Amino acid sequence: MTNRRTSTFKKARTHLQLWQVVLIALFIFYMLLPIFSTYIFSIATRWDRTILPEGITSEFYQEATKASYFSSSLRNSLILSLSTILVSLVIIIPTVYWVNVRLPQAKSILDILMILPFGIPTVVLALALVQVYNGTPLGRTPQLLIGAVFIYSMPFMYRPVSNAMRSIDALTLTEAGQSLGASTLQVMIQVIIPNIFSGIISGSLLVFATVFAEFTLTKLILGARFKTFPLLLVEYTRINGNIAAAFSVISFTIAWLISLLILWIGKKGQGSSTQAPTAH
Amino acid sequence: MAYLELRNIHKSFGNVTAVNNFNLDIEKGKLVSFLGPSGCGKTTTLRMIAGFEQPDEGTIRLGNQDITVISPNQRDIGMVFQAYALFPNMNVRQNIAFGLKMKKTPKAEIEKRVDEVLEMVRLKDTAKRFPHQLSGGQQQRIALARALAVRPRVLLLDEPLSALDAEVRVALRGEIRRIQSDLAITTVYVTHDQEEALSISDQVVVMNNGIIQQVGTPEEIYRSPATRFVATFIGTANQFFGNVAGECKVQSNGLTITTRKLSDFSSGQKVVVLVRPELIIVSNAQPDTNSGNTIPGMVETITFHGAVTRLGVHVNQQRVVADITMTSSGYISLNQKVWLSFKPDACKVMAVDE
Numbered sequence: 001m002t003n004r005r006t007s008t009f010k011k012a013r014t015h016l017q018l019w020q021v022v023l024i025a026l027f028i029f030y031m032l033l034p035i036f037s038t039y040i041f042s043i044a045t046r047w048d049r050t051i052l053p054e055g056i057t058s059e060f061y062q063e064a065t066k067a068s069y070f071s072s073s074l075r076n077s078l079i080l081s082l083s084t085i086l087v088s089l090v091i092i093i094p095t096v097y098w099v100n101v102r103l104p105q106a107k108s109i110l111d112i113l114m115i116l117p118f119g120i121p122t123v124v125l126a127l128a129l130v131q132v133y134n135g136t137p138l139g140r141t142p143q144l145l146i147g148a149v150f151i152y153s154m155p156f157m158y159r160p161v162s163n164a165m166r167s168i169d170a171l172t173l174t175e176a177g178q179s180l181g182a183s184t185l186q187v188m189i190q191v192i193i194p195n196i197f198s199g200i201i202s203g204s205l206l207v208f209a210t211v212f213a214e215f216t217l218t219k220l221i222l223g224a225r226f227k228t229f230p231l232l233l234v235e236y237t238r239i240n241g242n243i244a245a246a247f248s249v250i251s252f253t254i255a256w257l258i259s260l261l262i263l264w265i266g267k268k269g270q271g272s273s274t275q276a277p278t279a280h
Numbered sequence: 281m282a283y284l285e286l287r288n289i290h291k292s293f294g295n296v297t298a299v300n301n302f303n304l305d306i307e308k309g310k311l312v313s314f315l316g317p318s319g320c321g322k323t324t325t326l327r328m329i330a331g332f333e334q335p336d337e338g339t340i341r342l343g344n345q346d347i348t349v350i351s352p353n354q355r356d357i358g359m360v361f362q363a364y365a366l367f368p369n370m371n372v373r374q375n376i377a378f379g380l381k382m383k384k385t386p387k388a389e390i391e392k393r394v395d396e397v398l399e400m401v402r403l404k405d406t407a408k409r410f411p412h413q414l415s416g417g418q419q420q421r422i423a424l425a426r427a428l429a430v431r432p433r434v435l436l437l438d439e440p441l442s443a444l445d446a447e448v449r450v451a452l453r454g455e456i457r458r459i460q461s462d463l464a465i466t467t468v469y470v471t472h473d474q475e476e477a478l479s480i481s482d483q484v485v486v487m488n489n490g491i492i493q494q495v496g497t498p499e500e501i502y503r504s505p506a507t508r509f510v511a512t513f514i515g516t517a518n519q520f521f522g523n524v525a526g527e528c529k530v531q532s533n534g535l536t537i538t539t540r541k542l543s544d545f546s547s548g549q550k551v552v553v554l555v556r557p558e559l560i561i562v563s564n565a566q567p568d569t570n571s572g573n574t575i576p577g578m579v580e581t582i583t584f585h586g587a588v589t590r591l592g593v594h595v596n597q598q599r600v601v602a603d604i605t606m607t608s609s610g611y612i613s614l615n616q617k618v619w620l621s622f623k624p625d626a627c628k629v630m631a632v633d634e
Contacts, residue, residue: 169363175332176365176423178352180379180430190378194369 035252042245064246067236069227074254077229080146080218081211081258085204087150088157093200096162097192100170114158117151125152126220142226148217149210156206164199168192201266205259212255229254281344283308283466284329284434289338291324291490298324300490302338306483309464311457313477316487317513322470325487326436329468331355342433353382358427362439364419366411372398372422373407379430397425400459417448424456428463435460435467441476453480474514478502486510508630511554518560518600520553521632528624533596538573539627550632559626560602562591563619564611572623575600579616593620 042060044053064070099106117125129148133139138147170192177187193200215230224231229251236244282305289302299321306312314322327333329340331352339348347355358379366375373394380390398404401421411419420440427435437456441449457480460467471477477484478498486493486501486509494506505511512519522532524545530537530553537553545551561567567574577600581592588603591612602620604612612618 168368169365172361172363172365173367175330175352176359176361176367177378178332179330179355179357179359179436180426181353181356181382182378183353186382191367191369195367 038245038248042242042249044242060240060242060246061250063240064236064243064250067232067243069232073227073229073232076142076226077212078258080142080149080214080228081208083146084149084153084211085157085207087146088154088203088207089200091150092154092157092161092203093193093196094188096158096165097170097188100165101174110158111162114155114162117154122152122216123220126217130221140222140225142222145218145221145226148221149214152214152217153207153210156210157203160199160202160206161196162199164196165192168195197266201262204262208258208262209255212258213251282306283343284468285339285341286325286329287339287341289325289328289335289340291321291328291333291335297490299328299335302490302492304485304492304495306466306468308466310482311460311467311469311480312483312485313469313471313481314485314487315471315474315477315514316493318472320487321490322472322485322487323438324490326438326468326470329434330357330359330436356430356433357436358430358432358434359436360420360423360427360438360440362442364411364416364423364443366419366423366426368411371408371410372403372414375411375422376426376429379426383430393429397429400428400462401425401455415448416444417452420444420452421455424459428459428465433466435465437467437469439470439472441471441473449476456480478514486513488513505554505628508552508554508632511628511630516557516601517554517628518557520555520598522551522553524549524551530627530629533598535575535596537627538624539629540624542629545629545631551629552632554628554630555600555622555626557590557601557603558588560600560620560622562593562602562604562612563621564616566619567621572621572626574619574621576617576619579612579614579618582612582614591618593618595620 040053041047043056043058045055045057045059047053095110099110125148129144130140133144138144173191173195174184174187177191178184182190213230214228215234218226218228218231229247233244233247233251236247284306286302286304289299290297291299302321302325304312314325316322324333328335331347331350335348339346341347342355342357367378370378376394376397377390380393385393394407395404398407401424403418403421403425406414406418406422411422414422420443424440440456441452444452453476456469469477469481478501481498483495484498484501485495488509494501494510496504496506501510501514505514505517508519511517520530520532520535520537522530522535522537524542524547525531525536526542526547528539528541530539530542530551532553539553542551566576575595577593577595579591580594580599581590583590583592585603588605589612591602591604593600593602600620
């Protein structure tokens with residue numbers, strides 16, 4: 001399978017036309033340029049009179065890490081994204097499972113519901129939630145923010161989990177488990193979840209990436225009371241561009257590291273359970 | 281008292297009646313097949329025994345216990361599915377051990393039982409493999425082993441061979457029957473394949489449109505079908521529609537068919553005469569002895585089936601099929617005139633409701 005795929009890929013590559021190579025190169029350049037420039041800008045001493053920076057320094061990184069909210073905002077961002085992942089997992093997986101096995105009629109309704117967060121502007125979502133919950137114990141708390149970013153990031157967890165669930169015969173597997181004496185919960189934990197693990201991992205990655213970089217909802221619901229990393233970054237764009245660039249690079253790096261960690265957990269979780277049949 | 285009893289079972293899905301007034305007693309240790317075309321309610325009935333569907337009416341009793349409303353995981357009933365339904369994330373050993381683990385069986389006992397059932401399905405060397413590394417036939421044998429490991433009170437098989445190749449199908453059905461008789465486990469086997477049902481069952485339940493058509497041994501089902509549906513669904517039967525025209529005569533499209541005594545029918549009643557193709561003798565000259573029915577016809581089709589050759593013979597506005605053996609097939613060619621003869625005993629007469 002893999003062999004065949006690589007060989008067709010190689011074959012396709014030998015037939016690439018010059019204009020295709022140029023187009024792809026331009027695309028890659030276009031995508032990488034901002035990241036690369038941000039990185040250079042974060043270590044450049046002075047870069048306004050020359051094409052390349054006049055010198056290199058680690059000064060901005062030192063200043064960035066010394067910023068008063070550096071570690072607390074980083075911690076807040078991590079808490080926010082990881083708890084959102086947890087909430088999504090606990091709510092989305094059983095829902096998708098239940099709908100697939102017991103209420104297949106509701107699948108299309110759920111599919112449409114899960115597109116809605118894309119249709120609602122985040123500003124509207126934030127203001128609506130603040131209006132509704134103001135005055136209740138939940139008003140303007142980090143818990144409300146978790147709820148808000150959960151709604152906002154819901155499709156990113158739902159899609160991969162739902163696709164993975166559709167690729168297995170969840171109903172028959174459930175019935176097989178039940179006939180062997182397992183309860184629905186036991187079937188879900190021991191049979192269903194291991195078989196949709198790849199979907200859960202992709203969902204978690206997408207939710208993490210979305211929430212870790214989330215700005216609007218945090219700003220509008222909690223403002224300065226709960227400073228997350230993106231908030232700090234935006235603050236510094238007004239103070240010092242180089243330090244803001246350093247923050248961006250740190251943010252990329254952390255997001256990458258966490259993504260790798262989630263992927264590693266995914267690989268480990270699949271180690272005992274070869275996923276070949278559900279992978280394609 | 282039978283071991284597994286189904287009483288007055290009704291089940292509808294919306295306006296569609298899936299199972300209608302189903303009554304059946306299954307003796308302990310027997311293999312009973314539910315046979316019928318798709319949509320006849322056989323799978324629905326099986327799923328009600330398993331507990332995956334609830335009957336709208338009626339009761340199901342197993343070993344003197346009412347199990348109608350008991351949830352599937354409490355019933356002690358093993359099930360094998362058409363799609364194998366092995367857990368892809370577990371290897372063969374873990375799959376088989378799953379049910380025992382749910383029952384909190386001690387570890388050593390689990391090991392022993394897994395080895396035992398693996399031995400039974402003759403797949404000992406696959407214990408460490410994952411389902412996707414096995415062929416369809418092997419997967420289904422593991423699924424059977426998994427269902428048997430927990431020593432269920434009843435084994436349910438839902439079209440277990442339908443997804444397999446013809447050769448594997450025949451081998452595996454023999455295997456299923458061997459294991460079933462060795463363990464003397466009460467088994468319900470759902471299939472749409474009559475050959476399968478006839479070859480492995482103690483009893484066959486023929487169903488159509490949610491109604492039991494006949495319950496009997498495979499021989500009874502084949503030799504004395506209770507309804508026209510059974511006669512035509514099991515094997516092939518030539519049908520001559522007509523009216524009763526005498527003590528043992530039926531008039532059909534200008535043919536007069538001599539049958540056994542028609543004491544159950546009134547004169548002029550609409551009936552159908554059913555004749556199995558293998559009970560028709562084909563000759564290329566008019567037979568001298570007229571000890572029954574002899575009808576002339578023209579050979580229209582010749583289909584070679586291996587052991588027998590099936591002829592389609594045009595007789596008096598209708599097509600009659602007759603099976604002949606290899607030895608006699610050499611004498612018959614297309615468009616040839618032949619004489620079909622069958623004894624009155626070969627005729628099964630049934631009333632036709634308007």
